Amino acid sequence: MAYIVAIVCSIVVALVLRLPLLPSKPYRYSFDVSALYPTPIIAIGILSIFLVLNYTFMYNGLVLAAVIGVLSALFVKYLFDFVFPKPLDENAGEDMNE
Template identity: 45%
Template sequence: MIIHVTYLSGYLAAIISSIIVSAILGLPLTPERPARHSWTPSAIFPTPVIALGLTAISIKLGVTGIYGADLGAVAGVLSAIMTAYFLEDIFPRPEDS
């Protein structure tokens, strides 16, 4: 399966814009140590993953009027805002047993 260049530029724009905006919003670049037990949202994870998902969903649904890198940048900004302010409301921290 070959990814079209327009889609690839959208995915790259989503990753880059999500990391930059989340760093501006004050999220740490990496999660706390040890990373496998950390529930701290960071600029590296889950922000770009959410941005890639939003971009892929938008492309699959056929969003018109905005395309490629612009779509990726919008998805990156939305994912950074969602991660910074709404992530713990959507996915609460697990309780320690």
């Protein structure tokens, strides 16, 4: 249950912060962040670390889930490119006709 709250919360806050819903095209090779990926992955990953450590704060972890959802959306919006920079040479794998 807390997982659903974390996923929904992170996606909604990410959309409020004007992240695009889907990554830019081409979808499967894009390094751009978006609301559907990777925001919810980060949110549920950190939430399950808290749950495994038996730290659930109030209301069976629902408040914790909401807080982590908001924080992970903020992280993806403002800090993500600083922590995980995009690869420098963007065409490294694409020039196949050499």
